[in-house]
Every structure is written in C-alpha cells, then in structure tokens.
Amino acid sequence: MTNVRKFIMMVASFFVVIALLSCTQLFEPKNPKVSVVLSSGQENGEKGVESFVYQPVLFGINFDLLKKSDAPWVKNIEKLEVKITKFSYKYSTGPNETKWATPTNVDKTVDLLALASSEESWLTFDIPKGAVILAIAFEVTQATVTINGAIYPVTIPSASAKIVLKNLNWSINEDGQVILSIDWSKSIIKVGTNYLLVPRVAYRWRGSLKNLWAIQGKISRSDGTPPNEPLLIELYEGETTSSTPMTLKILPAKKAGEFYLGKYKPGKYTIVVWKNLTFTYESTEISISGTEATKTIFDHGKTSATTILNLKY
Numbered sequence: 001m002t003n004v005r006k007f008i009m010m011v012a013s014f015f016v017v018i019a020l021l022s023c024t025q026l027f028e029p030k031n032p033k034v035s036v037v038l039s040s041g042q043e044n045g046e047k048g049v050e051s052f053v054y055q056p057v058l059f060g061i062n063f064d065l066l067k068k069s070d071a072p073w074v075k076n077i078e079k080l081e082v083k084i085t086k087f088s089y090k091y092s093t094g095p096n097e098t099k100w101a102t103p104t105n106v107d108k109t110v111d112l113l114a115l116a117s118s119e120e121s122w123l124t125f126d127i128p129k130g131a132v133i134l135a136i137a138f139e140v141t142q143a144t145v146t147i148n149g150a151i152y153p154v155t156i157p158s159a160s161a162k163i164v165l166k167n168l169n170w171s172i173n174e175d176g177q178v179i180l181s182i183d184w185s186k187s188i189i190k191v192g193t194n195y196l197l198v199p200r201v202a203y204r205w206r207g208s209l210k211n212l213w214a215i216q217g218k219i220s221r222s223d224g225t226p227p228n229e230p231l232l233i234e235l236y237e238g239e240t241t242s243s244t245p246m247t248l249k250i251l252p253a254k255k256a257g258e259f260y261l262g263k264y265k266p267g268k269y270t271i272v273v274w275k276n277l278t279f280t281y282e283s284t285e286i287s288i289s290g291t292e293a294t295k296t297i298f299d300h301g302k303t304s305a306t307t308i309l310n311l312k313y
Contacts, residue, residue: 032172034133035124036087037206038108039181040115079146080112080154080184082197084122090135091172093128101125106138112184119179133170136178136203138163143197145188154188154195163201167263169213170205177206191281213301215264217309219257219273219294224312226256232274232290235261239268239297250277250288266301273313 088102103125110120127133139162143154170176181202189196215235220226235247247261261271274290293313300307 031126031129033124033175034089034127034172034178035175036122036178036180037119038084038110038115038122039119039179040112040184074185074188076147077113077145077184077188078149079114079144080188081109081144081146082112082140082182082199083107083109083142085139085141087123087138088136089125089127089133090137091127091131091133093131098134109142112182112187115182116184122180127172129173131172133168133172135164135166135168137165138180140197140199145195152195154197156197160198163199165201165203167213167265168205169263179204179206189286213263213265214260214306215262215269215271215300215309216260216306217258217311219251219259219311219313222312227251227253227275229253229275230277231257231293232277232288233259233261234272234274235264236270236272237264237267239270241270241272241295264300267299268297269300270295270297271309271311273311275313 085107086102087106088100090098090100092098103123106123108122140156141161143156145152145154179202181204183200183202187197187200189198219231219233221228230253231251233247233249233251234241234245236243236245246264249259249261251257251259272295273293275293277288277290280287280289294311296309296311298307298309
C-alpha cells in the first residue's frame with residue numbers, strides 16, 4: 001500500500017509540474033503590438049497624446065499662412081489618392097543596441113479626403129517588450145487628384161517623398177498606436193497646370209509617451225506680448241549656422257509664439273528666428289526671405305532631458 005501511495009503522489013506531482021509549465025507558457029508576457037493608423041487632418045487636444053508636425057526642409061512652409069483665396073483649387077478636389085509604401089522603424093533594446101526593421105506587405109493606397117471623417121488601419125508589427133522606438137520612416141510614391149471627375153497626375157518632389165520622423169524616444173511597454181495624420185488641404189500645391197504633393201504630416205503616439213530630449217519653448221516680443229506675425233525658426237547642431245538646418249519650421253501668429261521642434265540628442269545647438277517673412281513662388285519651388293529677429297546658442301540635455309527656451313525679439 002505504501003508503494004501504491006508513493007506512485008499516486010509521483011503521478012500527481014508530475015501533473016502539477018505539467019500544469020505549472022502550461023500556465024507559465026500561457027501567461028508569459030507577449031511582445032507589444034504597435035499598429036499604424038492613417039487619418040486626414042491634424043487632431044489636437046486629446047488628453048494623454050502629444051502631437052508633432054513633419055515638414056520637409058525644401059518646402060518648409062506652413063500653408064496655414066496662405067489665404068483660402070490663394071488656393072482655390074483645394075475646394076474643387078474630389079479625391080486625393082496617394083500610395084504609401086516602404087514603412088520601417090528604428091528601435092533600441094539597450095545602450096548602443098539599435099537597428100531598423102521593416103514589416104512586410106506595407107503598400108497601401110488611400111484617398112486622403114475619405115480619411116477626413118475616419119481612420120484606416122495600415123499595418124501592425126511586434127516590438128520587444130521595453131524597447132524604445134527611435135524613428136519611423138515611410139514613402140509617398142504615387143498620387144493622383146480628381147477634380148470635376150477628371151483625374152490628374154500629381155508630382156511628388158524627391159525631397160518630399162521619403163518622410164523620416166526622428167528623435168521619437170517612444171518607450172513601448174504595452175500595445176499602442178502610431179497615428180499618421182496627413183493634412184491634405186495643406187499638402188497639395190498647384191503651379192501653373194501642374195499639381196505637387198508636399199506631405200504635411202502630424203504624427204502621434206496613442207498610449208503612454210515619454211517626452212524625452214525635446215526642444216520647445218516660447219517666443220515673445222520685447223514687451224512680452226505674443227508675436228503678431230508669422231516667424232521662421234531654424235535649428236542648427238553646434239554653434240554655427242554654416243551647415244544645413246536640422247529643422248526649418250514656420251510658426252503662425254495663431255500659435256502665440258509657442259513652438260515644438262522635436263527631440264534631439266544632447267549637445268550644443270543654435271536657434272535662429274526670422275521675422276518680416278515674404279514668400280516667393282519660383283517654378284516648382286517656394287522661397288522664403290526675412291529679417292533675423294534673434295539668435296541663441298544653448299546646451300540641450302545637459303541639466304534636463306527637455307530644453308524649454310524663452311526667446312524675445
């Protein structure tokens with residue numbers, strides 16, 4: 001009888017071990033899933049969400065500055081179909097451990113006007129738990145515009161086709177969403193009889209987000225009042241302005257001087273603010289001229305992970 005009891009206990013122990021192993025596998029943490037969602041227009045004010053805007057340096061112009069009468073073709077657009085391809089993301093799982101990854105089957109054609117009232121899922125990918133997304137990149141490779149039932153080809157300047165959103169530092173510990181919001185009404189340009197697409201993209205992380213290494217602040221006039229005119233902001237790495245600016249952004253008067261330039265590695269930077277701006281159309285390009293209002297050299301990330309500048313001119 002004693003031997004029989006031992007055998008039963010051994011069998012019972014065996015099944016307990018198997019059950020524990022099964023539970024361990026069942027409850028083992030899964031890698032977070034990140035989904036990418038496409039929408040049209042720029043959403044602001046949602047609690048717990050930070051918004052950013054990407055603008056190419058070549059056409060670093062904010063079309064909020066242009067009056068509706070300057071772009072009469074926009075109201076006649078019935079469709080603006082774009083093909084978005086080659087999505088990739090850069091992530092890190094530890095110090096000096098970074099790499100780019102590219103999900104498969106990422107080509108998607110969407111009508112940006114149809115997205116004005118809804119969102120559309122693009123792709124979903126897994127990322128190691130605790131990883132940090134440092135950058136994402138994608139391309140807009142084709143586009144057509146439909147006006148009064150007629151379809152016209154849209155040219156995408158090479159400098160605007162590839163969109164790289166850098167310095168994100170999104171710490172991913174749970175499932176979340178990247179919202180890519182393309183403001184179609186401010187991305188389409190007509191020069192003569194030709195249409196150009198310079199994608200103006202707002203991008204957000206829907207979920208918990210750490211605002212590390214950001215450069216932001218406020219610009220005011222010498223008497224402390226907000227600017228009553230649009231300003232141009234240039235950000236350079238280092239203490240000189242002889243190189244190409246890392247960021248070139250128009251700040252509309254309606255922003256009351258508040259700006260966000262993105263996230264950058266620690267170091268010395270130079271910021272230049274221009275006023276009295278004028279815009280000139282030259283063939284397929286837009287040039288901007290102005291008067292220097294203020295220039296500041298500063299340390300970023302030396303005493304704080306976020307740099308907040310208060311500039312006056």
